[in-house]
Amino acid sequence: MHKPIKKVVIVGGGTAGWISAALLKKVIGAPIDVELVESESIGTVGVGEATIPPIRLLNNVLGLNESEFLAKTKGTIKLGIQFENWRVEGESYFHSFGAAGKSMAFCHFHHFWQRAQSLGLNTSIWDYDLNYLAAKAGKFAQINSKDPIIELPYAYHFDAGLYAKYLREVSERMGVLRTEGLIEHVEQDKDSGFISTLVLQDGRKIAGDLFIDCSGFRGLLIQQQLGAGFDDWSHWLPCDRAIAVPSERHATTLPYTRSIAHAGGWQWRIPLQHRNGNGVVYSSQHYSQQQALDLLLNNLDSKAIGEPNFIKFQTGRRRQQWARNVVAVGLSSGFLEPLESTSIHLIQSAIVRLIHMFPHQGIKAIDVAEYNRQSKVEYEQIRDFIILHYHVNERNDSHFWRDLRNMEVPDSLRHKIELFRATGRLFREQNDLFLESSWLQVLVGQGIVPQDYHPIANNLSKDKLFEMLNTIQAIKNEPLAKLPSHDDFLQSFCTKPN
Template sequence: MTALPVREVVIVGGGTAGWMAAAALSRFLPRARTRIRLVESEEIGTVGVGEATIPTIQTFNRMLGIDEDAFVAATGGTFKLGIQFEHWRAVGDRYFHPFGQFGQDIDGLSFHQLFLKLAGQRRCADLWHYAPCAVAASAGRFARVAEGEAPFPLPYAFHFDAGRYARFLRDYAEARGVERIEGRVADVAQHADTGFVQAVRLADGRRVDGELFVDCSGFRGLLIEGALASGYEDWRHWLPCDRAVAVPTARDGAPVPYTRAIAQGAGWQWRIPLQHRTGNGYVYSSAHVDDDAAQAALLDAVEGEVLAEPRRLSFVTGRRRRFWNRNVVALGLAGGFLEPLESTSIHLIQTGIAKLLALFPDAGFSPVEAEEYDRLMRGAYDGVRDFIILHYHATQRDDTPFWRHVRTMEVPDSLRRKIELFRVHGRFFRYDDELFSLASWTAVLLGQGIVPAAYDPVVDVLDEDRLAGTLERLRHAILAQTRAMPSHADFIARHCAAR
């Protein structure tokens, strides 16, 4: 016998996570059968610093049928081809983590192995000359180049104003029947026997009943932790940054098509170009610098006129032990926090939504579906965690106590195995459905100075002269494609200038 469908969904909290969930659920749940309500309070601000994304957001936008130019214009957005890391391996050093691939595999052999062989003989250019996104970003150029439209596709993501993005998705969701309820949650009503959440009570006495509750209440986790005590796994021993200070500045020059991550004495600074302003912030360890000194360092480093008072944030890096507990699913900061070094915050919200839709329950709430959701989400967070730790641990810096700590700390076994395997012959294996690909790991491993002792000997099957010629032609072809593109600023002005 089939259980009854879920008819009442209540999303607790707005912001990026809440309105992403509302938009997606309103797109895929039948309006005639399921009512979706979102409770948020204008008294409670949102974090709103997640302004950079990765290419997977295009999947989310396509899933909702969102017009990309309208979305970029509405959010004051710009395009993003990757991240430039400055001072991470050593002070004065920089490298680029591009989206997409490096070069092209040849005869089934991985490009980075071919590069390692020729680089050891000084018969090729630097690795980043073979990454279309890195070359275009360096030139300040951008165009939409999809698979099959040109020799080298150009994967891209966006920078945007998180507040404007939430408003954009709110309009989308409300047009599809989502009901917004203004109010602050004061209490949670639970079933006496099962512990299932039955309703949230608002400060003014109103009661909002539901069957499925999506907790988007931010770090507080009002339902997933406050009511259900799901537990939290603290990762500060691996990722000691626990504070951030953010400030917007006036745009200074044409926006570049990439994010900048600039290592500082006790953490790192982000610089995110939007059409109407620049987003800046300093993510830091409070054990290594105090709040006032961190704020002063940020204000000293920003470019352009400061547009608002700096905003301070505190967090504990980690994740919930359970993302789906009884009839509550946690998304966004309610589920966990990983610093925005690789712009994964919105991706993890999107992942949570996609898994919820794939495992959407009926009113019986089968435990096996919740367990599978938890397994998948734990894997998603753990994979991103390891990749972020790599940036800190693989450094030659010893100029401050912070950098001496992270370079010598113990790391998770899963990351240690990847590093050790790459050090020997540059080999890499992707676990399960982890987010970051071989190209991403190669960019950061080599960029941070982890160079394999040798290349994979199977590449010796190729003639060296032929291989060197192929790579040189590849470099010139990528450069020619880039030169044919408009500037990033011109592309925006032509297609999606903010209104």
């Protein structure tokens, strides 16, 4: 249907709706009108409080002032995630946003470290990771260096509801029209099947050329109206429930997320300026709702200050994330549990992908097909990374962990695990969100010890190898003494004049 796109209508607010509105209006600008329809009577899931570094690019594109953003969203800094009890109970490891060591031509740093381990050097891969060192020291500041060895990549924790409110203010200043109302029914063009009009309960009609479905799990347009289908991944990722509850903030604010595995799921702890975010993600086949609630409330490390929020979900992806003239963004496009804080990123990447392919002269089937192809690959790559945490485990305390260890995994993941186990080799798939450094940390953290390393690592004598590793370790530790505590940074930074 080659009708020029003059008006975009977004169904639903929350984080997905307002990111979509702000980014479309900021980047596409005047050629399109953007109207967002939402109702205060419909709540949002609103637990996406931890992010990954690409959100900084989103905020920069929107022109957000970082100190104002952190102040308005009660945000804190995130340097990575600490995984506790995932390989075995009582053990933890870190997935940082940094990279261990330094880049080497033709041979990743970890091959040198592996050879040194075989020669008796007793260090961990994280001893060479500045993000990890700063996180465990509770320190942070932006490091402005052109030397990648001392970069300190970071993301944020923030209150998702406050972020959506902030982006609403930004969007409305740019000219996005917000309409309050409940959608009664949807009209479609009888020839093309395209959505033409939303009819609200009070009779108002909202017409559009392109619709963004941010209606959450309901998938009001993409599924209920267009039947775009769903690929169910619960046989690989059986957790299907979550309970969230806020608690009082701590005196000291950690600059990282905690993910704590339990017998039938896992628990998150996210530190904000004004409170802590807590929740448990679990399998209803292994825990009753009451068991999960008791587990969560009995494992808070500060006093609960709100009522629990109960969430049901199904892991998987919408088979067509762009169908006819509807693009699904956020929970309407699919759901992957927030183990690696990818929920908000998937919103961001969906809208960025749409902007790259924006159908200004009308929707073309080839664009829709390419959008859906890229979305499928992205979801599957993230899916594999999350399955890795569950599948490679050595826990024997419950059927949950034993079943996950023994299940058949996607061929793409099985190949990656087997290649690393046999050779230590890691190769990033095209456009994979997670770099080799991320895969390395989780593979090593979950207990996989490669049987070999790259022959280039043999080019140094033992003494030269140990000297190189000691030098890198010293370089990584050197900035720590100059970094303020995370809380001192927030106190100073968030009170800066804009």
